[in-house]
Amino acid sequence: MLPIALLVSIVSNQLVVLLFGRDYLPAAPLISILSFEAAFNGLSFIASQFFIVLSLPKILFYRQLFSLIPLISSIFLISYFEPTILMAFAMMVAAIIRLLCAFFYIVIRLDPPNPPVSGKLSPL
Incomplete structure (x- = not known):
């Protein structure tokens, strides 16, 4: 997702001119920013499914609540x-805050086990 966001951000000026014309060129910076927002939001959505499967809706609520800080402060x-x-x-x-909250909760709080590492592969 992030490589596509980077590509859209790089060609946003040309994309706006091609699709909408020069009159809408001031919208190119918005497309650049919102392409990254969409990528982070998509990754955050995937992480939120993890909490739904584990029956942790309270974590989702607090994550959403915490992510309101930049919106309110703006x-x-x-x-x-x-x-x-x-x-x-x-x-x-x-969106970045939501993603980081999910990541840190999964890594620190849930402490997922690491798979055992051995030099030999098991036969099928």
Whole structure:
């Protein structure tokens, strides 16, 4: 997902001109930011399925609640930055926070076991 987001981000100017024309060129930075947000959000969605399978909806709730921090704090910064760019960036940061919360909960709290490592392969 991230390589596609990087590619879309690199060619966002040409993509906007090709699909919509030069009048919509100011939307190219939004496409660049939101392509990464979509990638992080997709990875976060995959991680959320893990918590649903383990019957941990409370973790999902707290993860979502914690990811509201950049969105709420962006309200106070709206007079200093372009509002659409600021909200797109806040959405991307929120998606990263959701992904990191899921990752750290899985790695630290659940402590998944490592598979045994041996020099020999077992026969089929």
